[in-house]
Structure formats: C-alpha cells, structure tokens
Amino acid sequence: MTMLGYQNKVLRVDLTKKGATTEPLRMDWAEKYIGSKGLAIKYLYEELKPGIDPLSPDNKLLLMTGPMTGTPIPCSGKLSISAKSPATGTINDCSIGGHSALQIKYAGYDAIIFDGALKEPGYLLIEDGNVQFKDASELWGKGSHEAEATLAEKYGHDYSILSIGPAGENLVTMACINSDYYRQAGRGGIGAVMGSKKLKAIVIKGTGGVKIPNIVENTKKITEILREDTLQEDNTFIYDYGTTAFLEACSDGGILPSKNFSDATDENWTKYNGDVLLEKRVGKRGCGSCGLGCGNFLKFENATVEGPEYESIAVAGPNAGIDDPEAIVKFNQIADDMGLDTISAGDTINFAMEMTEKGVHDFGIRFGDKVKYLEYLVLMAKREGVGADLALGVKKLTEKYGGEDYALHVKGLEYPQYEPRGSWGMSLAYAVSDRGACHMRAYAPNEEVFAASIPPYTAEGKGEMVYNLGVFNAVKFSLCICDFWATLSYERMAELMTLITGREWTEQEMKEVGARVLNIARAFNQREGFDRKDDTIPKRLVNEALQSGAAAGQKIPQEAFEDMLDQYYAVLGWDKNGMIPDDMICKL
Amino acid sequence: MKRLKFAKSKCIGCQLCAQACSAMHEGEYIPSKARINIESYYDKGGELKYKDSFCILCGICKKQCPVGAITLEEHIVVDHTICIGCGVCERACPKKVIRIRDEKSYICDTCDGDPACVKICPQNALTFE
Numbered sequence: 001m002t003m004l005g006y007q008n009k010v011l012r013v014d015l016t017k018k019g020a021t022t023e024p025l026r027m028d029w030a031e032k033y034i035g036s037k038g039l040a041i042k043y044l045y046e047e048l049k050p051g052i053d054p055l056s057p058d059n060k061l062l063l064m065t066g067p068m069t070g071t072p073i074p075c076s077g078k079l080s081i082s083a084k085s086p087a088t089g090t091i092n093d094c095s096i097g098g099h100s101a102l103q104i105k106y107a108g109y110d111a112i113i114f115d116g117a118l119k120e121p122g123y124l125l126i127e128d129g130n131v132q133f134k135d136a137s138e139l140w141g142k143g144s145h146e147a148e149a150t151l152a153e154k155y156g157h158d159y160s161i162l163s164i165g166p167a168g169e170n171l172v173t174m175a176c177i178n179s180d181y182y183r184q185a186g187r188g189g190i191g192a193v194m195g196s197k198k199l200k201a202i203v204i205k206g207t208g209g210v211k212i213p214n215i216v217e218n219t220k221k222i223t224e225i226l227r228e229d230t231l232q233e234d235n236t237f238i239y240d241y242g243t244t245a246f247l248e249a250c251s252d253g254g255i256l257p258s259k260n261f262s263d264a265t266d267e268n269w270t271k272y273n274g275d276v277l278l279e280k281r282v283g284k285r286g287c288g289s290c291g292l293g294c295g296n297f298l299k300f301e302n303a304t305v306e307g308p309e310y311e312s313i314a315v316a317g318p319n320a321g322i323d324d325p326e327a328i329v330k331f332n333q334i335a336d337d338m339g340l341d342t343i344s345a346g347d348t349i350n351f352a353m354e355m356t357e358k359g360v361h362d363f364g365i366r367f368g369d370k371v372k373y374l375e376y377l378v379l380m381a382k383r384e385g386v387g388a389d390l391a392l393g394v395k396k397l398t399e400k401y402g403g404e405d406y407a408l409h410v411k412g413l414e415y416p417q418y419e420p421r422g423s424w425g426m427s428l429a430y431a432v433s434d435r436g437a438c439h440m441r442a443y444a445p446n447e448e449v450f451a452a453s454i455p456p457y458t459a460e461g462k463g464e465m466v467y468n469l470g471v472f473n474a475v476k477f478s479l480c481i482c483d484f485w486a487t488l489s490y491e492r493m494a495e496l497m498t499l500i501t502g503r504e505w506t507e508q509e510m511k512e513v514g515a516r517v518l519n520i521a522r523a524f525n526q527r528e529g530f531d532r533k534d535d536t537i538p539k540r541l542v543n544e545a546l547q548s549g550a551a552a553g554q555k556i557p558q559e560a561f562e563d564m565l566d567q568y569y570a571v572l573g574w575d576k577n578g579m580i581p582d583d584m585i586c587k588l
Numbered sequence: 589m590k591r592l593k594f595a596k597s598k599c600i601g602c603q604l605c606a607q608a609c610s611a612m613h614e615g616e617y618i619p620s621k622a623r624i625n626i627e628s629y630y631d632k633g634g635e636l637k638y639k640d641s642f643c644i645l646c647g648i649c650k651k652q653c654p655v656g657a658i659t660l661e662e663h664i665v666v667d668h669t670i671c672i673g674c675g676v677c678e679r680a681c682p683k684k685v686i687r688i689r690d691e692k693s694y695i696c697d698t699c700d701g702d703p704a705c706v707k708i709c710p711q712n713a714l715t716f717e
Contacts (some may be wrong), residue, residue: 070617074710216611216612221612285628
C-alpha cells in the first residue's frame with residue numbers, strides 16, 4: 001500500500017555497526033497515525049523494549065517527517081525528533097523548526113531511525129541515497145553554533161545541520177538539539193540521547209522531490225488557502241511580534257510567573273517586552289514552507305539570537321527576577337550554543353535561587369543575579385562546579401536537597417512559563433501531557449485567559465477542555481503543522497490531507513487520529529509504569545495563593561485537581577487510576 | 589516588459605517560491621530543479637544572508653547562446669530541439685539561475701507572464717512588475 005505525499009521509505013542507521021539500510025515505511029501505521037508526532041510514537045512503541053535505559057544504545061532516535069513535509073502546505077516545515085526521555089522515562093517527541101525536515105524528505109526519506117551508538121564521536125553526512133559516517137573528534141566539545149558554522153563552511157549553506165552542544169555530549173538530561181542555529185528540539189533531554197550515541201551532528205541535503213496528485217491544480221488551491229486562511233490577521237501577529245506578544249497577554253491575564261512561580265506578575269515587565277526587544281531586530285526568518293515567519297533576528301551590543309521566544313523571556317526574566325533585556329537575549333544565545341533547553345535550564349537555576357534565598361541550600365546565586373545566571377549555564381552544560389548539581393534538574397535536586405514545596409515539575413520535566421493558578425486547566429494539561437510538564441500538548445490559557453471562553457478558576461469542564469485541546473494538537477503535530485497557524489480547523493486539516501494524499505479524509509477521521517495519538521503515547525508511558533500517581537500538581541499551586549495580578553488570591557485545591565483528573569480519564573475511557581483498558585490498547 | 593523583483597527585507601526564507609516553480613514545471617515539489625532559488629541563512633550564526641537567484645530577463649543568455657536556441661520577447665523561451673546543452677548560458681547568467689539537465693538548458697519562463705512564485709510568496713518579497 002502506498003499513498004502520495006509519502007516517500008514510502010525509512011532510512012535505518014545502525015551506529016554501532018556503522019551501517020545504513022532502507023526499508024518501506026509502515027503505511028498501515030501511517031494510515032492510523034499519519035506522520036511526525038503520531039507515527040514517531042507508534043514506531044517507538046513497537047520498537048523499544050520496555051524499561052530500557054534512555055541513555056543506552058538500546059534507545060532509538062527518530063527523525064520523522066509527515067506527508068505534507070516538503071510541500072507548500074503552509075507551516076508544514078517542522079520535524080519530529082523522538083526517543084524515550086532520559087529526563088522523565090516517558091515517550092518524548094520534540095518538534096523542531098528550520099529546514100531539516102524538508103531536506104530529509106527531498107533526500108528520499110519519510111524517517112531516519114538511529115539505533116545503537118558510535119564508539120567514537122562522529123557525525124552523519126546524508127546526500128540523497130549516500131550515507132557516510134564521519135569523524136567528529138575536532139567538533140566534540142565545541143558549542144553547537146561553532147559546530148554548525150564549521151560544517152556549513154565545509155559543505156555549504158544549502159545543507160541542513162542538526163547538532164548538539166556540550167550539554168548533549170555530557171548527557172545532561174535537559175540537553176537540546178539545534179538546527180539553523182536558533183531552532184531547537186528542546187525538551188526532555190533529546191540532545192542527551194543524541195549525545196549518548198556520540199553523534200555530534202547530522203548533515204543532510206536532498207535533491208529529490210515530493211509528488212502529490214493533480215499538482216498544478218492542487219498547488220493553486222494550496223496558494224489560495226495560504227492567502228485566505230494562513231495569512232489572516234489572527235495569525236500574522238506572529239510575524240510582527242513573534243511570541244514576544246504573549247508577554248503582555250500573560251502579564252494582563254495574571255499568568256506570567258515571577259521568582260520561581262512564587263507570584264504571577266512583574267511590575268518591570270515593560271523593561272524587556274516586545275517593544276524593547278524588537279527595537280533590536282535586524283532581520284526576519286521562518287522555517288521551510290512557512291508562510292508566517294515568526295523568527296526575529298535580534299542584535300544587541302553583546303548578544304545575538306533569533307528569538308527570544310516567550311518561554312525564554314519569561315524564564316530568564318521575571319521568573320529569575322531579571323529585567324535586563326540584553327541579559328535575557330544573552331541567556332538564550334548561550335543556552336542554544338551550549339545545547340541546553342532554556343525552559344528546564346532556566347527553571348532549575350530559578351529553583352536554586354529560591355533555595356539559596358530561603359537558606360535551604362546555598363547554590364551561590366540569588367534572584368536577579370544576571371551575571372552568575374549566564375555563567376551557571378556554561379557550568380551546567382559542562383557539569384563543572386555548581387553546574388554538576390544543577391545539571392540534575394529540579395526533581396533530582398529536591399531528592400538531594402529538599403525544597404519540594406516550591407519545585408515546579410511533572411515527572412521530572414520542569415514547568416513551562418504559564419502559571420496554572422490563573423488558568424486551572426493548565427495544571428491538568430501539564431499533569432497529563434505525554435512527556436511531563438509541556439505547554440504544547442493542550443494550551444489551556446487560550447481558552448481560559450486569552451479568549452476567556454471558559455472560566456479559569458474552576459475544575460468544571462476542564463477534563464473535556466484539555467481532552468479537546470489535546471486531540472487537536474495531537475493530530476496537528478502528526479500532520480507536522482506548526483502551532484502558529486492558529487485558525488487551523490479539523491475541516492481544513494482533512495482538506496489538506498486530501499489534497500496531498502489523493503484519498504478523501506474527513507473531519508471525523510482527523511479527530512480519531514488525534515485520540516489514537518493521545519492513547520498510544522499513554523500506552524507507551526503506562527508500559528513504563530506510569531499511572532495516576534505520576535500525573536501530579538506541584539505543591540506550591542495547591543498550598544500558596546497568588547498575591548498579585550489578575551489571579552490574585554487563587555490557588556488550586558487538591559480536590560479540584562483530582563476532580564479534573566477524574567474527568568479527563570473518564571473522557572478518554574481510562575480507569576480511575578489513569579490506565580488504558582487492555583481492549584483499547586489492542587485497537588491502537 | 590514585466591520582470592521579477594525581489595525585496596530581501598521581506599523574505600523569510602521559506603522557499604515556497606522554488607516549490608511552486610517546480611510544481612508547475614516539473615510535476616513535483618523539487619527545489620533542486622526549480623528555475624528560481626531564493627533562500628536565507630545565518631552565516632556563522634551572526635549575519636542573516638540571502639541567496640537570490642532568479643531571472644531578471646537581462647537577455648545575456650540569449651546573446652551568448654551559440655546556436656540561437658533562446659528567444660526573449662515577454663519572457664525567455666528555450667527551444668529544446670535546438671539547444672545542445674553546451675552550458676554557455678549557464679556560465680554567463682549573472683544571477684546563476686540557469687540549470688543544465690540532460691543536455692538541455694532550463695530557464696524561467698515567468699509561467700507565461702503569471703509567475704507561480706510571485707503568487708505564493710507569503711510576504712510579497714517577490715513581485716512581477
């Protein structure tokens with residue numbers, strides 16, 4: 001069975017034996033999970049043995065495209081990079097922008113699966129069907145930016161490069177993978193998985209093509225969809241402001257965390273908001289096949305970055321007690337170069353600041369210390385000095401030094417920068433997300449705060465709300481479409497699938513794919529021993545009321561949280577313990 | 589005569605232009621065979637640079653063609669029954685946009701005056717005027 005849009009080919013790379021083979025894509029799985037997120041999780045569910053050490057050669061690193069990759073479907077340039085997470089022990093599918101997904105597809109592959117581990121540091125060069133293992137001893141230890149620059153110099157700027165920094169090499173479980181310098185597969189230590197395989201970089205160029213039915217006619221239809229749907233005002237704000245726009249929305253809504261989530265406002269937020277940052281904008285850039293172009297290329301006197309995104313601004317700004325925009329941009333630049341996830345790295349230092357201030361353990365850094373903030377990032381990536389401790393992340397630090405009352409994580413993944421006490425559904429979204437606390441799985445503030453369509457300070461209806469948001473994102477990310485096409489609908493997704501594959505898809509089928517993806521991810525985690533006990537809310541959100549801002553006085557009672565969990569499990573047909581019944585697993 | 593114009597300050601490097609071009613001329617999305625090649629990249633991470641290969645209808649290819657295979661009225665037409673694939677046009681092209689494939693020259697024909705690349709360019713960095 002084949003379907004247009006796909007290459008019907010997987011490149012399988014055995015790093016231990018230094019060999020590469022190709023095989024057909026499992027189209028029976030693609031019919032049910034489409035591509036990217038969903039199909040990557042299905043492959044890992046089928047191929048990974050339960051209980052493996054995520055940093056051992058037994059783990060696999062999957063680069064998964066989708067049927068729309070390499071076509072002009074707007075916002076379809078994202079690549080799923082997936083593995084079992086060394087930070088959480090759960091499944092971990094990351095989504096990275098840039099141009100690498102397109103190059104993989106043009107090289108003739110839907111997916112690349114890395115198995116085993118190299119004995120010495122290396123990188124992989126892929127030019128269409130030609131796969132070469134290269135020595136990376138000169139690149140090992142170098143920052144991700146220097147590694148990418150060296151490889152781009154050698155091969156040319158039309159090659160896509162995915163690389164890790166020292167954090168990935170040193171198996172720091174908050175290490176990311178970079179591409180195009182400033183795009184990341186950020187979370188869950190995906191860069192440490194690549195580092196454990198001693199794979200410094202993947203360099204790829206494809207010269208082939210992607211076929212779809214009635215290409216002339218369908219390209220015209222896609223162009224119309226781009227112009228009439230994607231490029232409407234509800235989406236194009238992302239070109240003008242990038243995600244800096246969320247800073248004001250979150251500040252107004254009382255969900256902008258400050259000082260390690262001890263409160264949710266910052267009176268100084270206008271010192272580092274979009275107006276200030278974008279004054280330093282010198283260019284715009286998007287991903288391959290993007291229509292919107294969210295990337296802001298900024299240059300301060302001593303700091304350069306494409307970004308910073310909302311998450312990085314919030315974590316290194318108000319949540320760290322820092323209000324210097326150049327320090328925030330420098331934080332972003334150093335974290336990218338070191339190959340550290342800005343969210344987890346920032347959160348961990350913020351936690352250490354509070355531990356120090358409260359006298360629980362002295363990490364030598366207090367809120368607002370922007371000089372040490374930057375120094376500590378490098379120490380963490382290299383596991384040197386205090387960085388050896390901080391590289392453990394929030395959860396393991398609490399096991400070592402205490403501080404559980406203000407440790408913000410789920411399953412060992414640090415909290416993103418949306419404060420749930422002002423958006424109760426977000427506490428549920430973080431709790432049930434397939435990889436620990438992630439804001440990309442079900443974006444509750446959109447309903448509870450920005451659109452204000454659902455009351456934020458109640459448990460009522462939140463199970464269904466988080467389910468609906470989760471199903472939608474699960475199918476959207478399985479189509480490899482970016483979050484910033486905010487006006488996307490099920491109807492549109494079905495239409496796009498029909499245009500690309502040539503077989504008729506329906507809205508109902510899209511919803512079924514989304515639900516199936518939520519279930520297969522849960523099934524993976526369930527097999528690893530996760531259940532209700534792991535779907536947690538941090539103590540701070542239950543015990544301490546916010547003192548200021550739009551949600552002042554709010555905290556989330558434990559009973560309300562448990563109620564939300566009950567509702568969510570019920571909508572999915574899972575039992576009270578959050579377990580998927582066997583007969584449902586069999587149908588996946 | 590209308591020509592393609594490119595404003596790099598508006599370009600986001602999405603390469604939709606090359607995808608649309610190859611769809612119209614090659615029957616698949618294959619930027620390596622597109623008759624336009626516009627992209628941006630970060631040079632060493634520190635400078636945003638642009639590659640802007642597109643036909644400006646300068647006519648140098650026509651003047652240089654040793655066998656008279658190229659004509660230029662409203663747009664370029666390469667007569668493949670005459671073209672010998674010698675590559676003189678490719679080497680002479682100031683925008684480095686001509687490709688020789690299977691001993692034939694492939695040059696932008698502005699989609700007969702209605703260029704698909706312009707229609708799809710999401711930020712209107714490409715215009716035809």
